[in-house]
Amino acid sequence: MRDKPSEHRGGEPVNQGRRRFCQLTIGGMAVASAATVSYPVISFLKLPKSLQQEEPVEVPLADLAEDAATWVEHLGQQIAIIRVDGGAMAFNGACPHLGCIVQWDGPARAFKCPCHGAVFNDKGEPVAGPVNAPLRKVQVEIKDGVLRIM
Numbered sequence: 755m756r757d758k759p760s761e762h763r764g765g766e767p768v769n770q771g772r773r774r775f776c777q778l779t780i781g782g783m784a785v786a787s788a789a790t791v792s793y794p795v796i797s798f799l800k801l802p803k804s805l806q807q808e809e810p811v812e813v814p815l816a817d818l819a820e821d822a823a824t825w826v827e828h829l830g831q832q833i834a835i836i837r838v839d840g841g842a843m844a845f846n847g848a849c850p851h852l853g854c855i856v857q858w859d860g861p862a863r864a865f866k867c868p869c870h871g872a873v874f875n876d877k878g879e880p881v882a883g884p885v886n887a888p889l890r891k892v893q894v895e896i897k898d899g900v901l902r903i904m
């Protein structure tokens with residue numbers, strides 16, 4: 755009759771403590787290897803914070819100056835809010851030419867791009883420079899004197 759392999763090897767009893775230690779060590783290395791590989795993969799697949807759901811941005815209309823733009827960041831975008839005809843409008847600050855962030859010239863009531871000279875009026879329409887597309891408008895809700903960007 756043959757002995758069980760777990761009890762004897764080559765006629766000598768197997769040290770159960772050593773076997774258990776080897777099993778735990780190999781198991782621990784397997785878990786560590788899996789974590790080392792999966793962490794960067796999961797981090798890569800996770801949405802960047804800028805694309806995750808953010809709280810709406812709220813700006814009281816009373817805080818908006820007549821001739822200055824108020825800049826806020828929402829969903830990773832630089833957004834310019836300006837007063838227009840007693841209300842307010844918001845634009846994505848990225849120039850539609852090559853993406854530079856435009857600057858607001860209050861006295862001229864125009865957005866100017868520092869990169870290649872594009873100029874947009876206070877409705878976001880292009881009026882000069884190497885661009886034909888307007889600034890992208892950002893949907894806003896104005897209620898009870900507060901502008902909200904969702």
Ligand code: FES
Binds near residue numbers: 852871
């Ligand atoms: S990036 Fe604005 S004009 Fe070129």
